[in-house]
Amino acid sequence: MTRQGPFDAALYQSLLARFGATFGRDETPWRAWPLADAPAALAPQDVVLADDEVTEDVITRVATAGATLIATEREGGRWVDTVRSPMGVWVLESHADSDAAHPPAFVSVLLAARALHFPAHDALCLARAWQTGEQDWPTDFARFPRVRHAALAAPEQLPPPFAPCPADLGLYAVVPTAEWIERLVPLGVPTVQLRFKSPEGEAVRVEIERAARAAKGSASRLFINDHWRVAIELHQQLGTDSGIYGIHLGQEDLDVADLDAIRASGLRLGVSTHGYAEMLRVAAISPSYLALGAIFPTTTKVMPTAPQGMGRFQAYVKLMQPVIPALVGIGGVNAANLPEVLAVGVRSAAVVRAITEASDVPAAVTRLKAMFER
Incomplete structure (x- = not known):
């Protein structure tokens, strides 16, 4: 399985071994590439990672191949990820745990989630929520990203809740x-x-x-x-x-x-x-x-x-x-x-x-x- 850039192979294999039976897994050779190293001929199993804004030519090239593009920008202490895949465009923001936009653990969790059948935008959520050094599936809501597109409410000005209903419907x-x-x-x-x-x-x-x-x-x-x-x-x-x-x-x-x-x-x-x-x-x-x-x-x-x-x-x-x-x-x-x-x-x-x-x-x-x- 060919991948370019930082990658934690042990974490990747551990996640597939631990959660494959729970979520199901496929044998697709998912690959992550820094934009500069991405091959000219992309395939649907390719994930291209960019550290900044990307040009329309890059967007078109990735979309034509049916691949996934994740462009990440830094805004203060938060990462803003734009995920483009055959399932649409999502923009999500999350707390920046390090100075690296796509560290080895992030890439490993991202690709493992794809192999576990999660779509690209959900795989991104899991990769950002993952706690470094942890093996358990993430359940801390505060660590998960916030949606900026297509947002239903501005994160800095959340609306009042809807009328409640009992949990036991x-x-x-x-x-x-x-x-x-x-x-x-x-x-x-x-x-x-x-x-x-x-x-x-x-x-x-x-x-x-x-x-x-x-x-x-x-x-x-x-x-x-x-x-x-x-x-x-x-x-x-x-x-x-x-x-x-x-x-x-x-x-x-x-x-x-x-x-x-x-x-x-x-x-x-x-x-x-x-x-x-x-x-x-x-x-x-x-x-x-x-x-x-x-x-x-x-x-x-x-x-x-x-x-x-x-x-x-x-x-x-x-x-x-x-x-x-x-x-x-x-x-x-x-x-x-x-x-x-x-x-x-x-x-x-x-x-x-x-x-x-x-x-x-x-x-x-x-x-x-x-x-x-x-």
Whole structure:
């Protein structure tokens, strides 16, 4: 395996040996190159490291090859890393532990994380969070980078947190229609989400209002997926006990949603995340809960990343639970694997097909709810 520049081979091999079974590993020959030594013909497994700004020609050359470029600048006592990979551009800042932008331990952890299937921006987070001389997986939130792009809040002026929700959201049913909400609320499902997909504005409004009226006065917490404008309007029109408890957004929705308006409405906010950089990005706005996944393969939606697996899920929970206590396991969760998810320590898990495709819905709900009570 050819690499140029400082590299701690012993640390690299130790990490793969210790965590390969937990996260899975591949045999891709990941290589890190200082920009000056990078080969003319780059490949997707190449990571090019630059100590300053880079030219557009370099950016184009790396992108054309499907490789990764990490350009690092020093700002006072902090490193600012711009990560460019086929998965997009991330800018992250972290405390500078030394005068070297890319010391041997950093490069070793970065490449080991890539070999353990972490995308480039998450591998960067792990490499910056790694404590020199440590062998344990990093769990100190304060050591992880802060996201500068695409930031949701300025690090120096963080907004107030969203309205809190209990950590034990329990069984969380995600369903496509208000009719499903009407069926599940009487069964005592603790948390329900309406994920209604339609381009028709009036149809969306009718469906959300119907779901809100079904949840009104019940013990079920109703979250509305995506349609935050309509949810806020109806919450204001129907009164404090509108039946709408909160809003759930995906990463792509965060860039267009009016987060201040959601916060001011008093509705809770839940957000889906798929790895370290996304979790760090969302933590800056202090949402009501974080959804972590997809843990297992799922067919209910197209996911931006491969299934995270239980190893990653456990690592995410250990890092984020002290920061955002309400965590929800999502993605492919069913009656067979739910006990494994709950054993990690979360007190909520989202299910879809385990309910919507059940031959006996009341029996399926009873069985799933019982797993949370054990």
